[in-house]
Structures are given as C-alpha cells and as structure tokens.
Amino acid sequence: MGGSELKRLVALLRQAGTDLEDVEVKAGSGGLPKSVRDTLSAFSNGRGGTLILGLEEEHAFRPAPGFNASRIRDALAAACNDDLHPPVRAEIEIVEFEDTLVVVAEVGELDPRFKPCYVAARGEYNGSFTRGGDGDRRLTDFEIHLLHTNRGQPDDDRRPVSDATMADLDPLESQLLVARVRQRQPRAFAGLSEEQILRRLNVIADDTEGVTRPTLGGLLSLGAYPQQFFPQLNVTFVAYPGVSAQDIPTNGPRFLDNRSFDGPIPAIVDETVSAILRNTSVRSFVDGRGRADVYDYPAEVVREAVANALLHRDYSPYSRGTPVQITLYVDRLVVANPGGLFGAITEDDLGGEGVTSTRNPVLAKLLQDVRLPETGRMVCENRASGIPTMLRELRRAGSPLPEFHSRITRFKVIMPRHALLDDETMAWLTGLGQVGLSSTQHLALAEMRAGRTVTNGTMRNLGLEAHRATSELSDLVNRGIVVRVGERRHARYLLAPETATPPPALLAEPATGSSAEDLVSRALADGSELSRRDLEERTGLSYMKVLRALKTLEATGQITPTAPARSPMRRYRRTSSAG
Template identity: 85%
Template sequence: MALLRQAGTDLADVEVKAAAGGLPKSVRDTLSAFSNDRGGTLILGLEEEHDFRPAPGFDAARIRDALAAACNDDMHPPVRAEIEIVSLDHALVVTAEVGELDPRFKPCYVAARGEYNGSFTRGGDGDRRLTDFEIHLLHTNRGQPDDDRQAVAEATLADLDPTSCQLLVARVRQRQPGAFAGLPEDQVLRRLNVIRDDVDGVTRPTLGGLLALGAYPQQFFPQLNVTFVVYPGISTEDVPVGGPRFLDNRSFDGPIPVMVDEVVTAVLRNTSVRSFVDGSGRTDVYDYPAEVVREAVANALLHRDYSPYSRGTPVQITLYADRLVVANPGGLFGAITEDDLGGEGVTSTRNPVLAKLLQDVRLPDTGRMVCENRASGIPTMLRELRRAGSPLPEFHSRITRFKVIMPRHSLLDDETMAWIADLGQPGLTPTQHLALAEMHAGRPVTNGTMRNLGLEAHRATTELSDLVNRGIAVRIGERRHARYLLAPDVAPMPPAHEPTGQLGDDAEELIWQALADGAELSRRDLEARTGLSYMKVLRALKNLEITGRVTATAPARSPHRRYRRVSSAP
C-alpha cells in the first residue's frame, strides 16, 4: 500500500478497484490479464482517487463471494486465485493473488466474450486486449512448432554453402557414427532436416538448414537478419545539439554463424574497456564481455519466432550510453518463465531443428560451435557478468517479444557501497549487498535473481526474508510470484522541498526536458523518450507535481491522461 500511495496509481502487477457498488465487470479483464501475463494481485475495496483509502459502503463478504464466482464461472479456463478478506486502515478489503496460467492452457479469457474478444494482458498499469497474432502465438506454444523444419519454396540445394555442409557432415559422422557413418552426404543432410522434399517432391533446404548453412538466407527472407543501432545517449530522443542521431547503424546478413560473429565484433568496437577489482587485483574488461554478447545474440537468433507472422521482424540490438538491449520476436517458449532463466538444465526451444544444427556448426575462423544446446547459454552469461563485476541482465518476456537488457555500469560501485553502508545494517552477506544494489538501481529482485547470484533456492529465500525483517525491503506477491523492492522509506526519493528550478535527480531532469516546447506526453511516452523504468517515471512525475512544475491533463484513471509543464514554472 505504501508503494501504491507513493506511485499514486496502480502498479504493473497490482490492480485496485473500489467495488463499493458491486463487483466491477472490468475485474474479469484483469483476471484474464494477470493469468496471461506473470500473475498479479487484485485488491478490492479501495478508492484510488482518494489515496487508496477504504471505499465507503464496501461489503467485503459479498464481494469475496462474487469474485470467487467470477473466477470459477466467468473465466475459461477457470482462474484459481487465492482470495482473502484482510484488514486495512480499520476496514476490510478483499485481495486475490492470481498466478500465471500454464502456457499449455493460455489464453485465459472472459467466457461470455469469446477467446478473441475476451483475452487480455497487462499494459503498464491497465489491461490490454490481446491481438489476433498474440493469440496465435499462445496457440503455437501449446505444441511444438515446426517452422524451422519446413521446406523453403524457391530455394534449391545450390543455396546451401557446400563447405559448411561438408564440415557438418564430417562432424556428425565422427560424433555419432552409428547414425551417420555409412550414409552418403545427402542422406545425412536429410536425416538432420537440413533438406527435405516439398509437396511436389522437389528436394529443397529447410528454413533451419538455410539459416544454419545457407549462403545467403536473406535472399528468401530479407528481414531474418540482425539490426544494430548505437545511440549517443540513454534514449532514442537523447541527441546532443548539433550531434549525430546515431553513432552506428548497421544490419547484418548471412547465415546465423556469420551474423553472430559480426555482431559481437560490432558491439565490442562500440564499447569501451573498464576496470574492476576482484580477488586477484584490478582487471580490465569490456563493458559487455564478448562471451556474454555472443550468447545473447546466439540465443536471440536460435529462440526467436520464425512463423510467417514474424518473418518481417529482425533481431534488434540497441546500444545506449548506459545499457545494451537484445530483442527478438516471440516470447519464452514452453513452460519456461523469466524466473527459471539461468537455472541448471532449464531449456525449451520452439526451433528444435535449428538448435540441433547449431550445436554442430562452427563460428567463422574458430573451432567452437554456435551453441551447445545444453541449456548453458544464460548460465554462461550470468557467470561471465558476475566475474566482471557487472549487474545481472534483466529478462523481459511478453507474448510477442523477448528482451535482454544489460546495464553498463559496475554493480557495486563506490556510490552504491557508500549507500549500503549508510543503511546501518551490520552482518549483510555479499549476495545481500548485490540484491540491495539491484533494488537501488530500480530493479525488483526475485528468488530467481538470488539463485542467479549463486545461492541455493532455500538460502535465497532466507536472505530475502532477512532484508524484509530488517525493514529495508518489502515483498510484493506470494510464493513463486514474489518480488522484492526497497521499502518506501528507504528508497532514495528526490526531496520535495528543493528550491524552484532545482531538479532533484536525473530522472526529473530527463522528464523535464522531454516536456519542453509545450509537449503533452503520457506516462508511456515518457518511458519511451527517457528510457526510464515504469517506477522511476512515476516517482519523478509525482515529485514534479508536488513541486508544481508538472501537471496532469486528466484524472488518474483516464486513458487520455497526459503530463505537461506548468507554464509559470521556470
């Protein structure tokens, strides 16, 4: 509740409704959205417009029963929420913890409105109807897609690189002689699904074969490539006066091994070397270790969606002054969640033919394979980042898109260590220091985050619970959906009493500049323009409103709500 009141609006995974006159119809949209997304918490009986105070006339027992009935009778499949009546500010409210639905059964939708009109997901602090394409992806997630196994119309065997094919055949004959040693090359390629007959009986390369071993796959699929853009600032709009809009802007074609190799070279060419202190002394590393970039790019190309709906979208790599972003079409496949990433043996791929091939296809001019196909890619990234003293990457999975964000700075820099020391909390473990540094940077921490820092699951829970017991962190959500943030009175908030014209922190400065020239922008517009996180934008806007520099153009719940500078403010 303190976080809600601090933000002044709902959170991405917390929805609040007054429900004083009965159960709102929109509750069903939220149940669908939470089920199709990462889960969330529904709170009924509070008025957002009155600082989330108890709603007069709210009947907790009646609403609890109505909500339980809606979960069971109005949703398909039924939503199994944990519904409780709890006491708050001397009143009773109803809470519901809604878990993410198993991918095999998505989408969850409002039964009376049908699958294509009644399926929702979360968008910021509200619910958004799923598009037909998103529903299609959820359907394909129930089984095993075979897009990479399909023959490519118009392609011929001459479109495969003969040297790459010969090296592949030689390797699998040596590694699996029982399956391949006595077969001619064309039979080996057929058994590996590099080639197959189309409906007319003509032998053609498959999509997976062309991407792994083709001379130039973009002849048939121009957008199945990688784009790379380097911006001078921390957002697409952060351009120095008179300076270039891009520092680098390129696209990379060819088969996957070539694209991975060239992208890594381009990223390293556009980053600098920094030093950090480890157990052996001072070590110099790239801002983004080459091994980390290689694994991120290879994963994006291997696990992206290759269905016809997504073949017009490339893998996109964007380098800002403070972070590297690798994004690909298609979210996580199968039963894997963001919190599972980095766990030992955690793997699931929508492109099994491509995964099988890339474990035996070499990167250019090296003896190493593109990937091991052993669920080792993300653990390797985490290990290398820990070794370099860098923050762990952020993973963002949505139905149509998966994104990896790698911050540029050192996780435990001097400023962060001084801040932790000022907390006055003796006896913190090294991993608790790292967890607090993540929270200090505005990133929520989960049990999975702690496991990625090297802890066993039970120890991760113990250390996070200790931070809560110390009063320096709070937990949002329950069980596997729990995430931990800095307690509101610990989080470094900009002072509300600064002199007029003095902006309290960089977030306020970025938003102040984005609203120049009379611009009226939504919260999402400000996130896009500044590159700031959801919570940082909310906090900065709240402080700017308190100090009278920014005003909102509509009530908090209005879809037309925008923010603009106050004309009298300097």
C-alpha cells in the first residue's frame, strides 16, 4: 500500500471515527499488542483485512508517539509465522505517513481447507476468531464445526431419516422421477425396479438396523410432508411496509404479508415465488427488443434465489431449527439461509459460469430431475447456472446487481428494488467532474454510493473480463475518488471521503424524513439498547451509513453509548432529550 492510498484510507477511518470491519488500527508504542494475534486469526478466517500499526484510534488516528516501525514489523512477521496455526502469510511493509513511519500488513483469507486459523497457545476452540463489526469475536463451537465440515464432503442429505417410511414419499412424484431417469440415462437404470432406482439415486437407504427409509435428500425432494420430521426445514416470508421491521406507518399494518411454506422443496419454491411476486409491483424498462414489463424482481431471479437457498443451506443437526428466511422491504428483497458458502468458493467467484460447490450433492442431483408443480420445469435445470441466470436477468431489466454476504453460519442475498442509475445518482456522477469514465465505472460508483460493496467480482458480474475489471477499479483509485481496502485478491473498494460527500444540490434530505440519522433514531425510539449490528438489521442501512449516523447522533447528544468504543458490549440508546 502506497502513502497516498494509506492517506485516503486513514481519512475514511477518521470520518467513520472507528475501525472498519476489515481494517484494524493499533498504536503499538509499547511493543506488538497481544490482541494483534486475535486480529490475524479473524482476518484469516474471514475475507482478509488490513492491519495498521503506529496510529492511535483514540486520538483521531494520529501517529503514536514512540512507535518503532522496524521493531514492530519484525515482531509482527514473527507472530504471523510462529504464533498462528496455520501460519499467516501477510504482506508487511513500512509506509511513510504524516512525517513518520507506520507498519501496514495486508492479510489474505485462508484457504477454506485449512480453516480455522487460531492462536496456537490457546488451542483451536479458544484461539479461533472472526470479525464482529470493528472488533474480534471468538468463534463458537458451531462455527468451528462448520469450518471442519467444509474441509470434506458432508453427508447429511444422504442419511436415512429415523422414523420415516416409504409411505412418507409421494408415490406419483417418485414414479415420475424414476421414469425421467430411465429415459435420460438408460444405461445406468435399465432393467432396475423402482426401488432399486430410488436406492441408486440415494432417495432411500437402509438404517443401522437394516430398515429401508427415505434419506433426508429424498424426503426433501419427494416427501409428502417433510416437516413432520423437521418442522423448521421450510421457508418463512415476511413483507414489511417500510425499510425495516420497525418502520411502520402511523396507524398502518405491522406487515403486509407473513406466512411460512411447508412441503417438499419443489412445492416450497413455487409457493414462495408466487407470494413474493404478489407483494411486488410491475415496472417497465426498455431493452434491445423494445419496451417490456417486469416485476420489481424478475420471476426467474426470485425462483433461482429461493431454489439456491434451499439447495445450498446447511442441513446438519445444528441448523435444522432454522428455516430459510425471506424478507421483503419497500427497497429490497433479502433471502437468507443457514450455512455460508461451501468449499473453495468465495463471494467474488459467484456469477462465474460453471462455478459450483455444494454441501448437499444428493439433493443437488435429485433436484435436477424433480419437477416444479406449477410449471413442470425441473427445480434445478442446469447445475451451476443459477447465479449467472440471476445476474443476466437483472442486467437485462436494468436492475442493480444483488449483494452476496457469506459468513460461516449464514449466507444472504440482497436484491435492491430501485433503478441503479436514477436521476439523482446521475446528477451526483456529473458533479464528480470526472471525464472519460466507462459505463461500468459509473455503475460501480453508483453501487458504492448506495453503500454496497464493490469488488473485482462485482465488475466481472457487470460483464467485464477479469483484467479489464482490475484496470477500471485501479483507474478509480488512481483518480483519487475510490479507496482500496484489503489484500489484493480480496480487495474491496469504497468511495473516498471527499467523493462520498454529495454536491450541494443533493445535500438536502428527502422530505419524507428517511435520512440515515432518522432511521437509526427511529429504531431506538422504543427505548431499546441496540448494537451497531442490530441497527443494521433494523434499518437496512449499510455498515458505513450506520457508523456515520451514530457518530452524528452521538455528537449532537441524541444518543448515548453504553460502553467504551472497543467493548463488545457497546450498545446505543436514545437520550431523554431526544425527540
């Protein structure tokens, strides 16, 4: 990281008033802080991050007196190699900053096959960390379990379900499946009975006592009512009238729709998609073929998102009490499922043709040959095409690309509702005064302005080749309007502080009172004490927008923090004088 790049990054930290999720700052005047090892573990177990040593957060990120850059660099290199297991391979350099020297380390994400990375002296279960907001949080036993299963191939969908019998499978759907595979693969299934074919497809298997029972994958694909055995292996759907669960109009309903969908996966997909589309409106757009009317979220996009969530979720015993959760707000659709990305797939890989890795191979195989009740199409017609299909349909409809958020225990897709390049955004882009920007750079800047993460993968999903994606993002950094955060392979890009400030014509908040400060203040109006992460969930705002709103509200005396800035117990509450 060069000096100018570090300068813009520190300006961003000063604006936020705190560390970022993937940027940690420590003074290091008295030597290498012990907590650095926790941060190295956390960055390695997440998406990587940047560690800056030699600045004091409590003094507006000014250079720390008495900091010895060369000594700290050597101590940090030794800690990476000797104190972490597996060793952390970080890019460590000394960088000049404000007439002094600081140490900057770019820490990459560890290969999933070797996670978790932990502090060797504490052991795996006490020394493994992840990032929680702007601090480090110890991994739970469940999270470590999921990381272990990610090293191999889980077999939860292959195991027979205790107490289930052949009578719990839908006989018609079983017959249709058998007929389809006999036609498609006659060499593999010719001359076999229906039971033999179902066994070969792992729809049924013998339990430890030799009793033939449906497997979990078979029950979820062909079962009459799988929820008899697993009540929470379903989908819940809630449609809210505002931008958060707490944003309720005066005398208005708490929610517009609230239901759950049971049955086998094919029925759940059809019923869920229908419910979502019933709660959205139709808009028009113009493409190469003329004017077209589509739902706010194209039906094909919604279907792929729901099917992917049910196919790729974690079905281990730890997660069987958690459904796939779908939430519709006025400005976005959120699809969340238990279990993060599986295997070596990262968020940046999503959208690439042929990119796939599933923790549920039996289920994935079956859903290619099991039909949707309404259309007769297969649930997963072409494996590995789901997310590319979503991206293609969204680009065609002129909609923003979805956000993908993968954590160890949870994967979430967020689809914004509004057009990306609206009149206000176009005016903001013009106000930047930047000549020669490409259309994809405009889209990337609009994504950043909306508070969404932009990476090399984002640019590829906009239709660019990898080398062109890197070139266009580097150009934005070189122009000084964007800041790169994180190790190169896992870098993300944010608007530079001066770029994030809108032109004077755009500074006024909408008359609706929907500024970030208003939303945060409203979320605290019931007297709750909420963490920053709680406020993100309640308001639907991005990490950075919540941080800025909290800083403004605290400075104006409208809210009070309940603990010091670095405490994991820090919450916020409204002051008695706040309106």
